């Protein structure tokens with residue numbers, strides 16, 4: 132196997148290589164972390180998914196924010212710093228920033244690991260008067276700690292975690308993540324959490340396996356990214372997109388299934404992976420919550436659920452948690 136000279140690789144690529152090797156070298160179910168979907172191609176494909184008729188999550192999130200940002204503005208303390216974990220394009224966030232701007236000038240810190248998403252967010256929201264934007268290209272918690280360190284005396288934080296990205300954490304990991312968020316906050320700070328709710332199975336399967344194949348392309352792009360950045364030789368045509376519902380975890384799982392026995396070399400991870408026919412690589416879980424479950428999650432991670440707004444058209448909840 133051709134080994135690459137990895138000494139010249141940057142830290143992000145080395146971490147990517149290590150995570151890919153760890154996920155594909157594990158016994159049993161092979162897996163790849165869903166955060167690696169979001170390179171420039173993946174971020175654009177997700178933008179396309181969010182306008183697909185079958186995938187109503189993003190539109191539901193937007194409807195609730197458009198309809199209730201003023202209610203939210205009345206409930207959060209001032210002066211306020213706002214930071215967003217995984218801001219994506221920033222389109223949805225405009226409603227919140229415009230409602231809060233009526234109270235005072237605000238500083239908004241989008242935190243993103245995707246440089247392209249951060250750039251489009253700054254383009255999208257850079258023109259809104261009375262809002263100072265300071266993009267942070269870091270992992271969520273590192274970025275949040277950085278913002279918390281900038282807090283002026285008497286100022287409060289509003290953390291936005293929209294779009295049901297919380298659902299991508301394995302069960303239990305979502306609570307641990309919110310506990311870590313809570314540790315960076317002080318009583319009275321707030322967290323606005325967007326979470327997709329349980330809904331009919333056929334609706335979920337269509338949303339994660341749309342007939343046009345956009346979600347399939349989003350999933351397969353994970354392998355294309357490994358080819359681009361780690362010199363691998365995945366033949367994407369030898370893999371197929373699979374979306375299935377796991378009733379025991381109340382999650383939609385996405386997998387990539389190997390259509391035949393094959394060996395793939397990943398020189399920059401100094402690794403070769405063998406796949407059996409029908410074997411899958413698990414690339415994402417999207418947990419679907421119940422309203423009650425979200426309230427339990429708040430209490431278990433040091434928050435009180437102050438308010439919840441539910442979109443009825445596509446069962447989706449926006450929950451305002453206050454740190455206690």
Ligand code: AVJ
Pocket residue numbers: 180188294295296298299338339346415416417
């Ligand atoms: C952006 C993570 C919330 O899990 O629904 C869309 C990503 N995956 N289609 C989700 C996604 C498949 C999405 N999140």
